[in-house]
Amino acid sequence: MILGHPVRLAVAVAAFLMLALIPAGFDVGLKFDAALSVVWAFGILSIVLLTGYVGQVSLCQATFAGVGAYAAGMMFNTFHAGYVVGIVVGVVAAFALGVLVGLPALRLRGITLAIVTLAIALVFDKYVFQDHIFDWFSGGSGGWRVDGANLLGLPADSSSHLLAGYEVLLALFVLVALLMVNLHQSGAGRRFRAIRDSELAASTMGVNLTRYKLLAFGLSAGIAGLGGSFYPLIAGSVSPQPFWVFTSLQLSAIAVLMGVRYVPAAALGGFFMAFVPDILTRYGHGTFMGHSYDISYDWFSLALGALLIVQLILLPDGVWGDLHGHVAKAMAAVRVHTQRRVRVA
Amino acid sequence: MSELAAYTVIGLGLGAIFALAALGIVLIYRATGVLNFAHGAMGMFSTFVAWQVFYGWVHPSWMPTWALTAVAVLVGLAFAVVLGLVLELAVFQWVRTRPPVTKAVITIGVLLALQSAASLIWKNNQYHLPIYLAPQTWTREVAGVPIGANTIVIVVVAIGLAFGLAAFLQFTRLGRAMRAVSDDPVSASLWAVPVGKVGAVSWMLGSLIAAVAGILITPFINFDTTSLTLIIIDALAAALIGGLVSLPLTVLGGFLLGLLETYPTIWIQSLGFPRLVALLVIIAVLIVRAPRGMPVATR
Numbered sequence: 001m002i003l004g005h006p007v008r009l010a011v012a013v014a015a016f017l018m019l020a021l022i023p024a025g026f027d028v029g030l031k032f033d034a035a036l037s038v039v040w041a042f043g044i045l046s047i048v049l050l051t052g053y054v055g056q057v058s059l060c061q062a063t064f065a066g067v068g069a070y071a072a073g074m075m076f077n078t079f080h081a082g083y084v085v086g087i088v089v090g091v092v093a094a095f096a097l098g099v100l101v102g103l104p105a106l107r108l109r110g111i112t113l114a115i116v117t118l119a120i121a122l123v124f125d126k127y128v129f130q131d132h133i134f135d136w137f138s139g140g141s142g143g144w145r146v147d148g149a150n151l152l153g154l155p156a157d158s159s160s161h162l163l164a165g166y167e168v169l170l171a172l173f174v175l176v177a178l179l180m181v182n183l184h185q186s187g188a189g190r191r192f193r194a195i196r197d198s199e200l201a202a203s204t205m206g207v208n209l210t211r212y213k214l215l216a217f218g219l220s221a222g223i224a225g226l227g228g229s230f231y232p233l234i235a236g237s238v239s240p241q242p243f244w245v246f247t248s249l250q251l252s253a254i255a256v257l258m259g260v261r262y263v264p265a266a267a268l269g270g271f272f273m274a275f276v277p278d279i280l281t282r283y284g285h286g287t288f289m290g291h292s293y294d295i296s297y298d299w300f301s302l303a304l305g306a307l308l309i310v311q312l313i314l315l316p317d318g319v320w321g322d323l324h325g326h327v328a329k330a331m332a333a334v335r336v337h338t339q340r341r342v343r344v345a
Numbered sequence: 346m347s348e349l350a351a352y353t354v355i356g357l358g359l360g361a362i363f364a365l366a367a368l369g370i371v372l373i374y375r376a377t378g379v380l381n382f383a384h385g386a387m388g389m390f391s392t393f394v395a396w397q398v399f400y401g402w403v404h405p406s407w408m409p410t411w412a413l414t415a416v417a418v419l420v421g422l423a424f425a426v427v428l429g430l431v432l433e434l435a436v437f438q439w440v441r442t443r444p445p446v447t448k449a450v451i452t453i454g455v456l457l458a459l460q461s462a463a464s465l466i467w468k469n470n471q472y473h474l475p476i477y478l479a480p481q482t483w484t485r486e487v488a489g490v491p492i493g494a495n496t497i498v499i500v501v502v503a504i505g506l507a508f509g510l511a512a513f514l515q516f517t518r519l520g521r522a523m524r525a526v527s528d529d530p531v532s533a534s535l536w537a538v539p540v541g542k543v544g545a546v547s548w549m550l551g552s553l554i555a556a557v558a559g560i561l562i563t564p565f566i567n568f569d570t571t572s573l574t575l576i577i578i579d580a581l582a583a584a585l586i587g588g589l590v591s592l593p594l595t596v597l598g599g600f601l602l603g604l605l606e607t608y609p610t611i612w613i614q615s616l617g618f619p620r621l622v623a624l625l626v627i628i629a630v631l632i633v634r635a636p637r638g639m640p641v642a643t644r
Contacts, residue, residue: 057446059453104628111380111449112631115585118382119578119624127617245575246460249453256450298461305458312451313439 008181016174020167028162029282033274035166035234038173039065040251041270042227045173047255048266049180050220053189055196056105056213057114060121061251064221065228066129066243068094070137072229073144073238078136083149083156087229094225095218102217106210109199121248129240143239146232158236165233176223177263192216250301253308259318268320276300350490352607358496360603361503362562364596366580367587368506369554374589375514376523376547379437379448382577383455387428388555388562389573390459392476393467395421395560396568399476417476422556429552433545441530441544456574463570475563499561506554507596514592523547579606582623585630602626 023034043061050056071093072086081089104116128134138144148157156165183189191212194202203209232238254273258265277300284295315322366385373381381387399417408416432455440448467473479494486492514520525533526543534540559573566572579602586598605626606619 104631108631110444110446112585114380114382114446114449115578115581116624116627116631119582119620119627122575122578123617123620123624126620127615131615131617133615246457246571249457252450253453253457296465298465301457301461302465305454305456305461308454308457309436309451312443312447312454313436316443316447 009178012174012178016170020170023163023166029278030275031162031166032234033278035162035169035230037270037274038166038169039227039231039234039270040254040273041173041266042176043224043251044255044258044269044273045177045180045227045263045266046220046224047252048260048263049183049223050216051252051255052261053184053196054192054213054216055109056216057110057117058101058217058220059114059118059252060101060124060248061220061224062243062245062247063121063124064094064098064224065231066124066240067097067221068225068228069231069238069243070129070139070144071225073139073146073232074137076146076149076232077139077144082152083146083233084152086232087226090229091222091225094228095222098221098225099214099218101221102214105217106213118245118248121245125240125244129243138240139238143237144232145237147236149233151233156233158234162234165230169227169230169234172226173267176226177266180263188212188215246301250304253304257304257308257311257318259321259324262318262320262324265318265320347490348611352611353604354490354492354496356604356607357500357600358565358603359607360583360600361496361500362558362565362576362599363579363583363602364503364599365499365506365558365561366555366576367583367595367599368503368510368592369551369558370577370580370584371587371589371592371595372510372514372554373547373551374584375527376551377437377544378445378527379452380445380589381452381551382449383452383459384551384555385577385580386456386459386463386574387425387432387552388559389570390463391421391425391428391552391556392559392563392573393463393473393570394424395476395556396467396473396563400474414476414478418478418560421560422553425552425556426549429549430545432552433548437548438541438544441540456577460570460574467570473563473568475568476560477564478561495561495564499565502557502561503596503599506557507592510554511592519543519546578620578627579623582627582630585627585634588634 023031026034043065046061046064047058050058050061068087068090070090072083072090075081075086075089076083079085101117101120105113108116129138132140146158150156151164151168154164154168155161156168158165184193191202191207194205194207195209195212195216199209228243231242235242250273254269255265258269258272277297280295280300281297284299311318317325366388369388370381370384373379373384395417398420399413404413436451436455437448440451477495479498483494484491485497514524522533522538522543523546525536525538526540526547530540533543562573562576566576580599583599583602584595586601587593587595602623606622609618609622
């Protein structure tokens with residue numbers, strides 16, 4: 001069964017139903033946050049694949065999401081294509097760019113790859129998304145506006161049917177997350193893990209490094225691009241700001257913070273990235289003991305940096321990984337305990 | 346012809362900026378094995394501390410501008426030293442044995458924290474007046490091209506610092522200790538090198554150089570919190586030309602990159618195009634040099 005173990009499938013469906021129904025009671029701002037959190041969850045999922053599974057560092061995942069967003073916006077506006085076509089083109093464009101970025105990665109790893117991908121994020125932030133030469137792609141200084149879009153007849157306009165876009169995106173996320181868990185145990189997943197542990201050993205065992213590294217970069221970029229291509233749909237427009245270089249850094253930071261080897265950490269991270277700053281700016285002002293305070297977006301980024309440092313020193317496997325580890329350890333302890341009792345009896 | 350000369354002067358000034366920023370990266374990398382993505386952010390924060398002293402606070406009216414500049418710069422540099430020490434004590438001494446990638450990701454955490462703290466205090470994307478170390482009005486004509494005093498200062502400091510640091514690492518006891526710790530902390534400690542102290546000194550020195558670079562750079566760039574942080578990419582490109590090891594080659598790489606980023610502006614008016622040049626230089630250098638040139642980088 002391609003979606004994996006029936007229990008896992010049931011858990012995923014239950015999680016989807018719960019998460020799809022909850023935002024119905026939210027106000028517009030929080031509904032947007034809910035949709036945005038899935039977009040960023042895709043971004044973090046792409047890092048789980050690339051860094052957690054294959055061991056390749058990348059600091060330009062928001063760039064892939066941005067390429068997906070701009071490509072979808074361009075298809076919708078310039079070619080008047082249906083939005084589904086825009087999403088497909090967005091994913092394909094991100095996949096292609098991912099393979100392209102993967103080319104230097106064939107020779108590089110570790111921090112040198114981090115430098116290259118950071119430079120790529122900066123080039124797209126300052127040049128491709130903002131320069132007039134690329135107006136055909138970025139829609140000029142105003143960006144693309146997406147009004148009255150529908151997904152194969154399902155109205156999904158951001159102003160009237162924001163939740164429709166959210167639910168489709170969430171369903172796709174659950175699907176991709178299940179496929180990712182499955183990938184980990186498939187033949188390709190074993191090859192990916194072999195590359196992560198030692199490229200030399202993997203190639204000695206006959207793993208085609210070129211093919212699988214490029215595939216990993218392409219798939220990862222495609223996943224980020226899938227989330228990104230929904231961004232114009234749920235935000236109504238697309239601009240460079242959400243996909244600038246600091247978003248890439250934040251995505252990587254949150255992925256590492258939450259546990260870069262675990263798929264559920266992506267969902268946790270997406271929620272963290274979309275909701276926490278909005279809730280901070282919304283409720284984080286007032287007066288406390290006579291002093292007025294105002295918690296702006298910068299506090300989120302400040303806390304994220306500090307948390308990342310503390311986590312890397314104390315919990316190297318990330319929040320989810322550490323929780324997971326503790327639970328597994330406790331379960332094992334209980335099992336050993338009960339087994340002993342049985343043996344004594 | 347004089348147009349080309351003018352662009353050459355601009356390019357060399359820009360190159361000196363990159364070289365200055367890159368020197369600290371190479372120093373910290375050689376001494377601690379940490380590739381510091383937060384180098385620009387550290388320099389930015391210290392520079393803003395100096396800015397705060399110079400512009401933000403009320404001064405006694407008898408104080409002449411040069412004395413005020415000196416006080417501001419000294420406070421900024423002192424802050425940089427403390428910042429380096431705090432980072433070593435609070436963060437990097439705990440991760441000395443971790444893989445280089447983990448340490449690099451930690452510096453990204455430092456970058457995010459410093460960047461957002463600075464934009465909280467000094468507001469993001471707001472133009473700030475630069476700090477001039479040399480008189481702004483002083484210029485000299487060389488081959489029909491006016492060269493400002495601040496440009497001369499930054500070029501001289503970049504070259505002087507490169508050779509000074511290289512000599513320091515090569516000939517002094519502390520410099521040798523730094524290189525020993527970088528090569529292998531365990532065997533260095535077996536040879537009675539105080540690894541902790543050397544790490545602290547490296548970070549203080551690196552942070553100090555970042556602050557010197559940041560303060561000297563302010564007249565030449567759009568002085569806000571993000572552009573000093575993001576200069577890291579050009580600095581890394583220059584550092585990679587030096588193989589993350591050689592200080593004189595790093596300065597040469599900085600000048601080369603400065604010229605390569607400036608000459609296209611004769612034809613292409615674009616804020617983003619120089620970033621593309623930097624990316625191409627990084628990829629070209631890494632494809633040609635990696636991995637032989639950087640044994641530590643690929644470990």
